Amino acid sequence: MNDQSFDDAVMRISSHKKCEYDIEAFYFIRDCLNSAMKKKNLDSGPRHVSGAELCEEVKQYALAEFGPMAAFMMRKWNMRTSSDIGEIVYLLIIEGVFGKSGEDRREDFDNIFSFEEVLTQPYAVPLSDFSPLKSKAKSRPKNS
Numbered sequence: 757m758n759d760q761s762f763d764d765a766v767m768r769i770s771s772h773k774k775c776e777y778d779i780e781a782f783y784f785i786r787d788c789l790n791s792a793m794k795k796k797n798l799d800s801g802p803r804h805v806s807g808a809e810l811c812e813e814v815k816q817y818a819l820a821e822f823g824p825m826a827a828f829m830m831r832k833w834n835m836r837t838s839s840d841i842g843e844i845v846y847l848l849i850i851e852g853v854f855g856k857s858g859e860d861r862r863e864d865f866d867n868i869f870s871f872e873e874v875l876t877q878p879y880a881v882p883l884s885d886f887s888p889l890k891s892k893a894k895s896r897p898k899n900s
Contacts, residue, residue: 762786765851777844781833785844788814789854804857807864810845811838815874827875838868 766782769775792805792813805813818826835841842865848854 762853765848765853769847769851775847776834777840778833781835781840781844782848784817784833785810785814785841785848788817789845791817803855807842807845807860808868811841811865811868814838814841815869815871818871818875819878824879827872830871830875835871837870839866841865 766779769782770777770779789805789810792810793803795813796805796809818830822829830836835844842862845854845865846862849856
């Protein structure tokens with residue numbers, strides 16, 4: 757696949773009124789797929805990444821690329837769950853710029869995670885971390 761054919765495919769997809777995703781989401785998924793293939797040493801020979809593997813790579817890549825803003829970026833691109841990854845992948849398969857094996861199914865991406873959950877969790881601060889602040893606040897002397 758060359759960059760021009762990918763660009764053309766994304767433009768065709770995004771021109772459909774039913775397309776809910778920002779153009780940048782398609783490029784992000786392509787970058788994640790390339791990263792997953794490199795990690796699996798799939799530069800030569802048969803190249804395949806499962807739906808679950810791609811979802812994991814999207815999660816890790818988003819955290820590495822955007823840090824605490826990762827969930828915001830996914831919302832901006834209208835990607836809410838792993839199902840959206842599958843939707844984008846299958847739109848690109850229909851356009852002929854991504855391939856699939858005989859065992860691959862669109863449903864392989866369903867119910868793996870919600871972006872809000874997996875992209876905010878690494879930055880969550882447990883409420884128990886605030887308990888020392890409460891006890892200090894109660895023991896402060898009042899200003900007269």
